[in-house]
Amino acid sequence: MRWASTKAEVPTPFPVFRDVPPLREVRKKMFREGKEVGFVATMGALHEGHLSLVKHALQENTDVFVSIFVNPTQFAAHEDLDSYPKTWEEDLQKLKQVQDEHAASAGPNAKSKIKGIFAPTVKVMYPTLPPSSDIAGNGSFVTITPLGNQLEGSSRPIFFRGVATVCTKLFNIIQADRVYFGQKDIQQSVVIKRMVKDFHIPTEVRVIPTSRESDGLAMSSRNVYLGERRREDAVVLSKALFAARDLYNSGEVSGKKIRDAAYNVFGQESQLRRKDGKLGGSCQIEIDYIALSEPQNMAMIPDFAKVDPSQGAILSAAVYVQPVDEPRTEKEVGQRVVRLIDNVILEPREKAL
């Protein structure tokens, strides 16, 4: 393994690219050599979910680039841009371990490697204007509507503009044959697929299943904000989605009944029954939305409609986990609201007529 150096001369297990021209040089050579390039975009604070995308990318390509960039334009002013977890050293070690394990495997692409980490500055990614987090702000932006305005986009109006803009930039820089996104952020993957199609971006979008903790909670860089007691309560989100999926799998197609099955879990969890009638155990949990949508365009399936079993559906949800009611430690005193999202796919189970 070659150990390259960053500017600060700290040895890193992979070449780290801070700017575009050196990466372009490497990429040009790779085109000539006929390499197959996979790309995983991340904001760092890597966990098994991110690593699973990298593993898939290593299996399907000769070389992989991973970006680590906390993109300011997808955070609204009140969101957690400044406190977003940063774990650079650990991230690189985790990636090295994934690569080492991949190299030791007997798979057909065992020689594939992580070619480099793209970790640009904000100025490199937004060379002209300081990036705006204001929906009316100036800048060069990519918008994908109406897809980007519904569900997550309705709760976070700036979000998908920021994601589509930064991914366009990243795709132009890396020029990957395949890009890897997680099902965890399913609407994001649908937006990216639409963007790739509508802008004729020459890459294939691969969507990789959600990695979960052993109790079902979807892995997320933001889970570290929860702390122990809220972490226990948070499992209700995946439980609710799984219950609704079980009902669909048992033959139910009514939109209302499927969504109700998810709502009922929030209501029934005895640990979450509160005196004030609101949801939550150690803390209050507010449901932002529980939505059924069509798989291709995320169009809402209303309560009075049925899921078309030949198409299946996506059931997605978002909750706000409030700080604990009665803090017991200093950490708990400083808790902030954590927004969690998750989804399950209701798989097609009949052939289309």
Ligand code: AMP
């Ligand atoms: P982020 O760093 O949160 O922007 O995520 C980078 C990529 O990792 C996105 O494509 C996410 O969908 C994906 N990802 C995040 N969490 C998970 C997870 N639990 N399972 C699979 N993919 C994930």
